[in-house]
Amino acid sequence: xxxxxxxxxxxxxxxxxxxxxxxxxxxxxxxxxxxxxxxxxxxxxxxxxxxxxxxxxxxxxxxxxxxxxxxxxxxxxxxxxxxxxxxxxxxxxxxxxxxxxxxxxxxxxxxxxxxxxxxxxxxxxxxxxxxxxxxxxxxxxxxxxxxxxxxxx
Amino acid sequence: xxxxxxxxxxxxxxxxxxxxxxxxxxxxxxxxxxxxxxxxxxxxxxxxxxxxxxxxxxxxxxxxxxxxxxxxxxxxxxxxxxxxxxxxxxxxxxxxxxxxxxxxxxxxxxxxxxxxxxxxxxxxxxxxxxxxxxxxxxxxxxxxxxxxxxx
Numbered sequence: 181x182x183x184x185x186x187x188x189x190x191x192x193x194x195x196x197x198x199x200x201x202x203x204x205x206x207x208x209x210x211x212x213x214x215x216x217x218x219x220x221x222x223x224x225x226x227x228x229x230x231x232x233x234x235x236x237x238x239x240x241x242x243x244x245x246x247x248x249x250x251x252x253x254x255x256x257x258x259x260x261x262x263x264x265x266x267x268x269x270x271x272x273x274x275x276x277x278x279x280x281x282x283x284x285x286x287x288x289x290x291x292x293x294x295x296x297x298x299x300x301x302x303x304x305x306x307x308x309x310x311x312x313x314x315x316x317x318x319x320x321x322x323x324x325x326x327x328x329x330x331x332x333x
Numbered sequence: 334x335x336x337x338x339x340x341x342x343x344x345x346x347x348x349x350x351x352x353x354x355x356x357x358x359x360x361x362x363x364x365x366x367x368x369x370x371x372x373x374x375x376x377x378x379x380x381x382x383x384x385x386x387x388x389x390x391x392x393x394x395x396x397x398x399x400x401x402x403x404x405x406x407x408x409x410x411x412x413x414x415x416x417x418x419x420x421x422x423x424x425x426x427x428x429x430x431x432x433x434x435x436x437x438x439x440x441x442x443x444x445x446x447x448x449x450x451x452x453x454x455x456x457x458x459x460x461x462x463x464x465x466x467x468x469x470x471x472x473x474x475x476x477x478x479x480x481x482x483x484x
Contacts, residue, residue, distance in 0.1 A: 212394040213401055215410055228411055236413060237397055241365035241390045248367055257368060258381055260389060262420040268413065 182255035183325040184287070184297030193282045196246030200234060202274035208238040234272040239314045243305050246280045256323030258296055263318040270313045277308040295327035334409045336478040337450035340437050348403025349432030350461075351395055353387060358427055361391040387425040392467050396458045399433035409476035411449055419469040423460070430461040438470070442477075449474050 202221065209218030213235035216223035224232040281304040290296045298319050305314040362371035366388035369376030374384045401408060439453040451472050458467040
Protein backbone atom coordinates (compact mmCIF):
# COMPACT_ATOMS: atom_id res chain seq x y z
CA UNK A 181 0.00 0.00 0.00
CA UNK A 182 1.34 3.40 -1.02
CA UNK A 183 0.86 6.18 1.53
CA UNK A 184 1.42 9.94 1.40
CA UNK A 185 4.99 9.43 2.68
CA UNK A 186 5.80 7.29 -0.34
CA UNK A 187 5.47 10.17 -2.78
CA UNK A 188 8.48 12.40 -3.34
CA UNK A 189 8.71 15.99 -4.54
CA UNK A 190 10.45 16.08 -7.92
CA UNK A 191 9.78 12.44 -8.70
CA UNK A 192 8.76 11.66 -12.28
CA UNK A 193 6.86 8.57 -13.39
CA UNK A 194 5.64 7.54 -16.85
CA UNK A 195 2.96 4.93 -17.34
CA UNK A 196 -0.01 3.73 -19.31
CA UNK A 197 -0.86 2.90 -22.92
CA UNK A 198 -4.51 3.59 -23.69
CA UNK A 199 -5.75 3.06 -27.21
CA UNK A 200 -8.53 5.46 -28.19
CA UNK A 201 -11.21 4.14 -30.54
CA UNK A 202 -13.84 5.89 -32.64
CA UNK A 203 -16.52 3.95 -30.80
CA UNK A 204 -15.35 5.25 -27.43
CA UNK A 205 -15.21 8.86 -28.69
CA UNK A 206 -18.72 8.68 -30.15
CA UNK A 207 -20.18 6.90 -27.11
CA UNK A 208 -18.76 9.43 -24.66
CA UNK A 209 -19.64 12.34 -26.94
CA UNK A 210 -23.26 11.24 -27.30
CA UNK A 211 -23.59 10.84 -23.54
CA UNK A 212 -21.90 14.02 -22.36
CA UNK A 213 -20.60 16.36 -25.06
CA UNK A 214 -22.66 15.96 -28.24
CA UNK A 215 -20.87 18.40 -30.53
CA UNK A 216 -20.80 17.31 -34.21
CA UNK A 217 -17.02 16.81 -34.22
CA UNK A 218 -17.29 14.41 -31.25
CA UNK A 219 -20.20 12.25 -32.46
CA UNK A 220 -20.41 12.32 -36.25
CA UNK A 221 -17.37 11.31 -38.35
CA UNK A 222 -18.89 12.85 -41.50
CA UNK A 223 -19.82 16.19 -39.90
CA UNK A 224 -16.40 16.27 -38.25
CA UNK A 225 -14.78 16.50 -41.69
CA UNK A 226 -16.34 19.93 -42.13
CA UNK A 227 -15.27 21.09 -38.66
CA UNK A 228 -12.07 23.07 -37.98
CA UNK A 229 -10.48 19.80 -36.80
CA UNK A 230 -11.19 17.97 -40.06
CA UNK A 231 -11.96 14.71 -38.28
CA UNK A 232 -13.56 13.19 -35.23
CA UNK A 233 -11.85 14.38 -32.02
CA UNK A 234 -12.22 13.19 -28.44
CA UNK A 235 -14.12 15.39 -25.97
CA UNK A 236 -11.72 17.06 -23.55
CA UNK A 237 -13.36 15.37 -20.59
CA UNK A 238 -12.90 11.97 -22.25
CA UNK A 239 -9.17 12.70 -22.34
CA UNK A 240 -9.39 13.51 -18.62
CA UNK A 241 -11.34 10.33 -17.93
CA UNK A 242 -8.80 8.23 -19.84
CA UNK A 243 -6.02 9.95 -17.89
CA UNK A 244 -7.86 9.05 -14.68
CA UNK A 245 -8.06 5.39 -15.68
CA UNK A 246 -4.31 5.27 -16.24
CA UNK A 247 -3.73 7.05 -12.91
CA UNK A 248 -5.95 4.59 -11.05
CA UNK A 249 -4.44 1.52 -12.70
CA UNK A 250 -0.84 2.59 -12.19
CA UNK A 251 -0.84 4.63 -8.98
CA UNK A 252 -4.08 4.85 -7.03
CA UNK A 253 -5.17 1.19 -7.12
CA UNK A 254 -2.47 0.31 -4.62
CA UNK A 255 -2.47 3.61 -2.71
CA UNK A 256 -4.34 5.01 0.28
CA UNK A 257 -6.19 7.35 -2.10
CA UNK A 258 -8.83 9.53 -0.43
CA UNK A 259 -10.05 11.43 -3.47
CA UNK A 260 -9.12 14.84 -4.82
CA UNK A 261 -10.19 18.38 -3.99
CA UNK A 262 -9.71 19.39 -7.61
CA UNK A 263 -7.45 20.62 -10.38
CA UNK A 264 -5.95 24.09 -10.64
CA UNK A 265 -5.84 23.80 -14.43
CA UNK A 266 -6.75 21.40 -17.22
CA UNK A 267 -5.30 22.42 -20.58
CA UNK A 268 -6.27 20.69 -23.81
CA UNK A 269 -3.31 21.39 -26.09
CA UNK A 270 -3.82 19.14 -29.12
CA UNK A 271 -6.72 17.12 -30.52
CA UNK A 272 -6.96 13.44 -29.66
CA UNK A 273 -8.30 11.22 -32.44
CA UNK A 274 -9.35 7.60 -32.91
CA UNK A 275 -6.25 5.46 -33.25
CA UNK A 276 -4.16 7.51 -30.84
CA UNK A 277 -2.46 5.78 -27.93
CA UNK A 278 -2.17 7.90 -24.79
CA UNK A 279 0.17 7.67 -21.83
CA UNK A 280 0.86 9.74 -18.72
CA UNK A 281 3.91 11.55 -17.40
CA UNK A 282 3.52 12.45 -13.73
CA UNK A 283 5.74 14.94 -11.91
CA UNK A 284 5.22 15.50 -8.20
CA UNK A 285 5.53 19.22 -7.47
CA UNK A 286 4.84 19.56 -3.74
CA UNK A 287 3.49 17.76 -0.71
CA UNK A 288 2.02 18.83 2.60
CA UNK A 289 0.08 17.48 5.52
CA UNK A 290 -3.45 18.82 5.96
CA UNK A 291 -3.62 21.05 9.02
CA UNK A 292 -7.31 20.36 9.50
CA UNK A 293 -6.92 16.59 9.08
CA UNK A 294 -3.37 15.56 10.01
CA UNK A 295 -4.11 11.95 9.16
CA UNK A 296 -4.14 13.01 5.49
CA UNK A 297 -1.55 14.48 3.16
CA UNK A 298 -1.94 16.39 -0.07
CA UNK A 299 0.20 15.66 -3.14
CA UNK A 300 0.32 18.22 -5.98
CA UNK A 301 1.17 16.83 -9.40
CA UNK A 302 1.65 17.99 -12.93
CA UNK A 303 0.26 15.33 -15.25
CA UNK A 304 0.99 15.42 -18.94
CA UNK A 305 -1.03 13.21 -21.25
CA UNK A 306 1.13 12.24 -24.24
CA UNK A 307 0.18 10.71 -27.56
CA UNK A 308 2.08 7.99 -29.41
CA UNK A 309 4.52 10.47 -30.91
CA UNK A 310 5.32 12.05 -27.55
CA UNK A 311 3.32 15.23 -28.06
CA UNK A 312 1.63 16.69 -24.98
CA UNK A 313 -2.09 16.61 -25.76
CA UNK A 314 -3.32 17.60 -22.30
CA UNK A 315 -1.85 18.93 -19.08
CA UNK A 316 -3.53 18.59 -15.69
CA UNK A 317 -2.37 20.35 -12.54
CA UNK A 318 -4.11 18.52 -9.74
CA UNK A 319 -4.04 17.56 -6.11
CA UNK A 320 -4.65 14.20 -4.51
CA UNK A 321 -5.39 13.28 -0.91
CA UNK A 322 -3.64 10.27 0.61
CA UNK A 323 -3.66 8.61 4.00
CA UNK A 324 -0.48 8.87 6.06
CA UNK A 325 1.29 5.72 7.09
CA UNK A 326 1.49 6.54 10.79
CA UNK A 327 -2.20 7.39 10.83
CA UNK A 328 -3.02 3.96 9.48
CA UNK A 329 -0.81 2.44 12.17
CA UNK A 330 -2.80 4.28 14.81
CA UNK A 331 -0.17 6.90 15.74
CA UNK A 332 -2.46 9.74 14.67
CA UNK A 333 -6.12 9.53 15.52
CA UNK B 334 -27.49 27.91 -33.19
CA UNK B 335 -26.25 30.13 -30.40
CA UNK B 336 -23.26 32.11 -31.60
CA UNK B 337 -20.66 34.35 -30.01
CA UNK B 338 -22.89 37.40 -30.48
CA UNK B 339 -25.81 35.81 -28.64
CA UNK B 340 -24.15 35.70 -25.22
CA UNK B 341 -23.69 38.76 -23.02
CA UNK B 342 -21.31 39.42 -20.17
CA UNK B 343 -23.01 38.76 -16.78
CA UNK B 344 -25.65 36.61 -18.44
CA UNK B 345 -26.50 33.79 -16.03
CA UNK B 346 -28.42 30.69 -17.08
CA UNK B 347 -29.34 27.57 -15.16
CA UNK B 348 -29.63 24.23 -16.96
CA UNK B 349 -31.14 21.01 -15.67
CA UNK B 350 -31.95 19.15 -13.61
CA UNK B 351 -30.38 15.81 -14.24
CA UNK B 352 -30.82 12.85 -11.87
CA UNK B 353 -27.65 11.03 -10.94
CA UNK B 354 -28.18 7.37 -11.81
CA UNK B 355 -26.53 4.73 -9.61
CA UNK B 356 -25.93 2.32 -12.51
CA UNK B 357 -24.32 5.10 -14.54
CA UNK B 358 -22.11 6.09 -11.58
CA UNK B 359 -20.81 2.53 -11.36
CA UNK B 360 -20.53 2.11 -15.13
CA UNK B 361 -18.52 5.33 -15.50
CA UNK B 362 -16.28 4.36 -12.59
CA UNK B 363 -15.65 0.83 -13.88
CA UNK B 364 -14.49 2.30 -17.15
CA UNK B 365 -12.59 5.40 -16.00
CA UNK B 366 -12.20 5.71 -12.23
CA UNK B 367 -12.40 2.28 -10.56
CA UNK B 368 -11.71 3.39 -7.01
CA UNK B 369 -13.73 1.56 -4.36
CA UNK B 370 -15.79 4.57 -3.26
CA UNK B 371 -17.04 4.99 -6.85
CA UNK B 372 -17.97 1.32 -7.29
CA UNK B 373 -20.25 0.33 -4.39
CA UNK B 374 -21.79 1.40 -1.10
CA UNK B 375 -19.74 -1.24 0.70
CA UNK B 376 -16.48 0.01 -0.78
CA UNK B 377 -17.28 3.59 0.23
CA UNK B 378 -18.52 2.86 3.75
CA UNK B 379 -15.36 3.62 5.75
CA UNK B 380 -14.23 6.48 3.48
CA UNK B 381 -14.92 10.21 3.38
CA UNK B 382 -17.83 9.52 1.03
CA UNK B 383 -19.69 7.11 3.32
CA UNK B 384 -21.58 5.53 0.42
CA UNK B 385 -21.35 5.18 -3.35
CA UNK B 386 -20.32 8.54 -4.82
CA UNK B 387 -19.81 9.69 -8.41
CA UNK B 388 -16.33 10.14 -9.85
CA UNK B 389 -15.45 13.81 -10.03
CA UNK B 390 -14.85 13.39 -13.74
CA UNK B 391 -18.34 11.93 -14.08
CA UNK B 392 -19.77 14.99 -12.33
CA UNK B 393 -17.79 17.16 -14.74
CA UNK B 394 -19.14 15.15 -17.70
CA UNK B 395 -22.75 15.43 -16.47
CA UNK B 396 -22.23 19.17 -16.08
CA UNK B 397 -20.87 19.39 -19.61
CA UNK B 398 -23.99 17.61 -20.83
CA UNK B 399 -26.19 20.18 -19.06
CA UNK B 400 -24.15 23.02 -20.58
CA UNK B 401 -24.22 21.59 -24.10
CA UNK B 402 -27.84 20.47 -24.23
CA UNK B 403 -29.63 22.81 -21.83
CA UNK B 404 -30.01 25.81 -24.11
CA UNK B 405 -32.92 26.26 -26.49
CA UNK B 406 -30.55 25.84 -29.43
CA UNK B 407 -27.20 24.21 -29.98
CA UNK B 408 -24.12 26.15 -28.90
CA UNK B 409 -21.90 26.88 -31.92
CA UNK B 410 -18.94 25.60 -29.94
CA UNK B 411 -15.61 24.97 -31.61
CA UNK B 412 -14.14 23.46 -28.48
CA UNK B 413 -12.29 24.75 -25.46
CA UNK B 414 -8.66 25.28 -24.51
CA UNK B 415 -9.32 24.05 -20.99
CA UNK B 416 -10.67 24.48 -17.48
CA UNK B 417 -9.34 26.31 -14.43
CA UNK B 418 -10.02 26.10 -10.71
CA UNK B 419 -11.90 22.83 -11.02
CA UNK B 420 -13.08 22.13 -7.47
CA UNK B 421 -14.86 19.03 -6.30
CA UNK B 422 -16.48 20.61 -3.27
CA UNK B 423 -18.94 18.02 -2.04
CA UNK B 424 -19.70 14.40 -2.85
CA UNK B 425 -22.27 13.65 -5.56
CA UNK B 426 -24.50 10.67 -4.76
CA UNK B 427 -27.00 8.57 -6.74
CA UNK B 428 -30.44 10.21 -6.91
CA UNK B 429 -28.98 13.69 -6.46
CA UNK B 430 -30.63 16.27 -8.72
CA UNK B 431 -27.97 18.38 -10.38
CA UNK B 432 -28.28 21.62 -12.25
CA UNK B 433 -25.61 23.82 -13.82
CA UNK B 434 -25.48 27.55 -13.22
CA UNK B 435 -23.46 29.12 -16.02
CA UNK B 436 -22.37 32.75 -15.91
CA UNK B 437 -20.68 34.62 -18.76
CA UNK B 438 -17.77 36.46 -17.12
CA UNK B 439 -16.03 37.84 -20.20
CA UNK B 440 -15.97 37.64 -24.00
CA UNK B 441 -13.73 38.87 -26.77
CA UNK B 442 -13.03 38.21 -30.41
CA UNK B 443 -10.11 36.03 -31.33
CA UNK B 444 -7.30 37.98 -32.96
CA UNK B 445 -5.79 34.98 -34.69
CA UNK B 446 -9.09 33.43 -35.81
CA UNK B 447 -11.63 36.10 -36.81
CA UNK B 448 -14.32 33.48 -37.44
CA UNK B 449 -14.71 32.93 -33.71
CA UNK B 450 -14.77 34.55 -30.30
CA UNK B 451 -13.78 33.43 -26.83
CA UNK B 452 -16.42 33.35 -24.12
CA UNK B 453 -15.42 32.91 -20.49
CA UNK B 454 -17.82 31.00 -18.26
CA UNK B 455 -18.02 30.40 -14.55
CA UNK B 456 -19.77 27.08 -14.02
CA UNK B 457 -21.30 25.84 -10.79
CA UNK B 458 -22.92 22.44 -10.36
CA UNK B 459 -25.63 22.62 -7.70
CA UNK B 460 -27.56 19.82 -5.99
CA UNK B 461 -31.14 19.57 -4.70
CA UNK B 462 -30.13 21.17 -1.39
CA UNK B 463 -28.77 24.23 -3.25
CA UNK B 464 -25.21 23.21 -2.35
CA UNK B 465 -22.49 23.86 -4.92
CA UNK B 466 -20.91 20.43 -5.39
CA UNK B 467 -18.46 21.37 -8.12
CA UNK B 468 -17.24 24.56 -9.79
CA UNK B 469 -14.81 25.61 -12.48
CA UNK B 470 -14.12 28.33 -15.01
CA UNK B 471 -13.68 27.66 -18.69
CA UNK B 472 -13.30 29.36 -22.03
CA UNK B 473 -15.37 28.29 -25.03
CA UNK B 474 -14.47 29.03 -28.60
CA UNK B 475 -17.76 30.05 -30.21
CA UNK B 476 -18.36 30.63 -33.91
CA UNK B 477 -19.51 34.09 -34.95
CA UNK B 478 -22.91 34.31 -36.55
CA UNK B 479 -21.59 35.37 -39.93
CA UNK B 480 -19.37 32.32 -40.16
CA UNK B 481 -21.15 30.57 -43.02
CA UNK B 482 -18.99 27.47 -42.83
CA UNK B 483 -20.73 26.48 -39.63
CA UNK B 484 -24.23 27.67 -40.37
